[in-house]
Amino acid sequence: MPSAxxxxxxxxxxxxxxxxxxxxxxxxxxxxxxxEPQPRTADAEREASPFDRAA
Structure with a gap:
């Protein structure tokens, strides 16, 4: 047993x-x-997502 x-x-x-x-x-x-997160621009809001482009 180790010492105290x-x-x-x-x-x-x-x-x-x-x-x-x-x-x-x-x-x-x-x-x-x-x-703070990066501010989102209006252009990025209007841009279609990859899922929208695929459809």
Whole structure:
């Protein structure tokens, strides 16, 4: 059985790694949410889709 110090180190390392990955994931998704989508132009609205052209 490993010593208490080793077990404590493993637990703290796992917790720190999980918090770090959680923070990175949160920042990534918040950045994706903040980024504004490309504006659609009227020409793109009138243009037929590939499915319409095939029909």
């Amino acid at each position: 110090e080793v077990m404590l180190f493993v637990v703290v390392a796992m917790l720190a790694g999980g918090l770090t990955m959680g923070g990175v994931t949160l920042v990534y998704f918040l950045d994706q949410w903040r980024a």
